[in-house]
Amino acid sequence: MTISKDLFLALxxxxxxxxxxxxGIDGLGGGGSKIGTATVGSDELLPxxxxxxxFYAVSYDTPYGTVxxxxxxxxxxxxxxxxxSDITKGWTIGAGLTGENPWGIAAQSGLTIDFYDxxxxxxEPYDLYGQKPIVTGHSLGGGLAGL
Amino acid sequence: xxxxSNFHQCAVAARLxxxxxxxxxxxxxxxxxxxxxxLVLVVETxxxxxxxxxxxxxxxxxxxGASEMGMGQLGFRGEAVVVGLSEGRYLFALIxxxxxxxxxTLLDKAMLGKSLxxxxxxxxxxxxxxxxxxxxxxxxxxxxxxxxxETVRQVDxxxxxxxxxxxxxxxxxxxxxxxxxxxxGRVEKVLGWLGPYPEPTLGKSEDIYSPIxxxxxxxxxxxxxxx
Numbered sequence: 001m002t003i004s005k006d007l008f009l010a011l012x013x014x015x016x017x018x019x020x021x022x023x024g025i026d027g028l029g030g031g032g033s034k035i036g037t038a039t040v041g042s043d044e045l046l047p048x049x050x051x052x053x054x055f056y057a058v059s060y061d062t063p064y065g066t067v068x069x070x071x072x073x074x075x076x077x078x079x080x081x082x083x084x085s086d087i088t089k090g091w092t093i094g095a096g097l098t099g100e101n102p103w104g105i106a107a108q109s110g111l112t113i114d115f116y117d118x119x120x121x122x123x124e125p126y127d128l129y130g131q132k133p134i135v136t137g138h139s140l141g142g143g144l145a146g147l
Numbered sequence: 148x149x150x151x152s153n154f155h156q157c158a159v160a161a162r163l164x165x166x167x168x169x170x171x172x173x174x175x176x177x178x179x180x181x182x183x184x185x186l187v188l189v190v191e192t193x194x195x196x197x198x199x200x201x202x203x204x205x206x207x208x209x210x211x212g213a214s215e216m217g218m219g220q221l222g223f224r225g226e227a228v229v230v231g232l233s234e235g236r237y238l239f240a241l242i243x244x245x246x247x248x249x250x251x252t253l254l255d256k257a258m259l260g261k262s263l264x265x266x267x268x269x270x271x272x273x274x275x276x277x278x279x280x281x282x283x284x285x286x287x288x289x290x291x292x293x294x295x296x297e298t299v300r301q302v303d304x305x306x307x308x309x310x311x312x313x314x315x316x317x318x319x320x321x322x323x324x325x326x327x328x329x330x331x332g333r334v335e336k337v338l339g340w341l342g343p344y345p346e347p348t349l350g351k352s353e354d355i356y357s358p359i360x361x362x363x364x365x366x367x368x369x370x371x372x373x374x
Binding site: 021022026030031032039040041042044045046047048049050051052059061074075 | 244247342345351
């Protein structure tokens with residue numbers, strides 16, 4: 001049974017919570033594993049310092065092209081393994097901060113761009129048909145996708 | 148212009164202060180449990196048994212009120228287990244899965260349906276010890292060249308001989324709740340190339356959707372450092 005593109009992107013928005021470090025569901029698999037018709041990209045493009053900033057994102061190869069899903073809020077407080085507080089490192093982007101400060105407040109903004117650049121690589125993000133990676137995310141992840 | 152700039156700065160600061168207060172309130176609501184556990188690997192070799200062990204800290208936290216549903220935030224601090232074998236070779240038991248290994252190894256199956264606090268309290272008993280069930284074994288790896296991270300290779304726990312040669316076999320993997328100090332420094336002595344961040348992978352793939360094995364192993368699989 002096929003599902004709509006919007007529903008599929010919504011599923012990938014939630015899937016970002018369950019991959020990588022601090023996954024909400026253990027054992028779903030990393031790079032090369034499948035979710036529906038999408039193939040999960042490996043974590044090798046995750047920027048250094050991502051976990052320290054509470055940031056996570058994953059790319060997928062899908063029938064719609066490349067999709068990047070940014071993880072939303074999964075840590076309200078500081079957890080030295082799960083990552084920094086999404087409130088101080090992520091929500092603060094909504095207050096107009098950009099991460100360029102000594103305390104790393106809003107640090108997830110720069111990592112969002114870094115991950116996007118890493119996925120796109122040296123290729124132009126646009127081709128003749130206006131294609132570019134689809135970005136999606138749930139909650140804070142949706143905010144990061146909108147940057 | 149200056150008046151607008153001051154107003155804007157005040158608005159940003161006010162929003163920031165509100166968010167900080169929210170974070171502090173939520174932090175105060177978190178119920179947290181932690182314990183230390185020791186993972187021990189024993190390997191049979193042609194030269195006799197070799198043993199490696201590592202003590203780490205597991206932390207379970209419920210910051211969302213979802214502990215009755217068995218949900219929470221799980222964490223681990225410590226190192227991979229390293230077993231020194233002959234000819235300069237090593238076997239490593241990676242960290243992934245360590246934060247939930249205790250409940251599957253040391254608790255009755257009936258306990259697995261209980262809430263997070265109930266399971267955590269049952270695990271906070273020094274001296275609890277058991278054999279890790281095979282389906283919960285940590286991932287085992289070795290290196291063709293210990294100085295080159297991209298040469299990492301997965302080891303089949305049921306067939307160490309295929310990797311290391313005749314006479315090598317995994318004898319046991321056990322887990323014990325302990326009050327011993329956390330192990331730190333053994334893995335870094337062997338793997339001098341480990342960096343300060345957990346994210347970097349040991350290798351890079353030509354296609355991230357068909358990654359090579361080295362690209363599926365991170366520095367964070369070997370060490371999660373204490374603050």
